[in-house]
Amino acid sequence: MADDVTSTERSRGGMSEQRRRRVRLEISREAARLFWAQGVDRTSGDQIAEAVGLSTRTIWRHFRSKESCAEPIVAQSVEWELATLRSWPLDRSLEEHFATEAKRLVSEISPLEQADAGLGIKMIRLAETEPALRTAWLMACDQVEHELAGVIAARLGLEPDGLEVRLHAAAAAAALRVINEYVGAGLLDGTDPRKLGDENFAFIADAVRTATGGAVGDPVHIDAAPAEPDEGAVHRQK
Secondary structure (H helix, E strand, O other): OOOOOOHHHHHOOOOOHHHHHHHHHHHHHHHHHHHHHHOOOOOOHHHHHHHHOOOHHHHHHHOOOOHHHHHHHHHHOOHHHHHHHHOOOOOOOHHHHHHHHHHHHHHHOOHHHHHHHHHHHHHHHHOOOOHHHHHHHHHHHHHHHHHHHHHHHHHHOOOOOOHHHHHHHHHHHHHHHHHHHHHHHHHHOOOOHHHOOOOOOHHHHHHHHHHOOOOOOOOOOHHHOOOOOOHHHHHHHO
């Protein structure tokens, strides 16, 4: 990867946002590989820079510390989950929607995206003993909670910043965090994926229903839905 930005990007006052995200993700991939292979303590900023083909100075221009280099790959590990929640139709149960989206993911995911998902799982596992990586994981979980508030508000016809919605979102996000940690650890330990859950994702939907007291997880019948739902919540769901 070249260390310099193009003259076009310079003329706009710096690196474009799209390129910045691409560079950060590539740095994050190499940092995650090094963290998993040799540990966080044994990995230096110089090693990360060498692995990605950038100067160390450029690494620190994008990240505040070597541990924070893991943040993009960890955040990406929940992106499919977030996209699935955003697109959850009112008239479909959570398990039905997850099963449908999982089949689509299998047919569309690229080898690089598969590798990124594996690195994300590894960083979540390392986060159990590395406080700085734990911070990155909890930041990603906080984003899931934020998105869930909008999704839940749209399904219940409530304001996304209301106490009931926020409590449901916090509980559901915590359930999803535990499931991600449990499944990820099992996969890394070589457990048969079929023993970690079921192919219809009922275990995820059941966890969300339990966490929210049954308020979230089932289809919302159109005739039972509020006539004028909160526009901001609907926009966030989309």
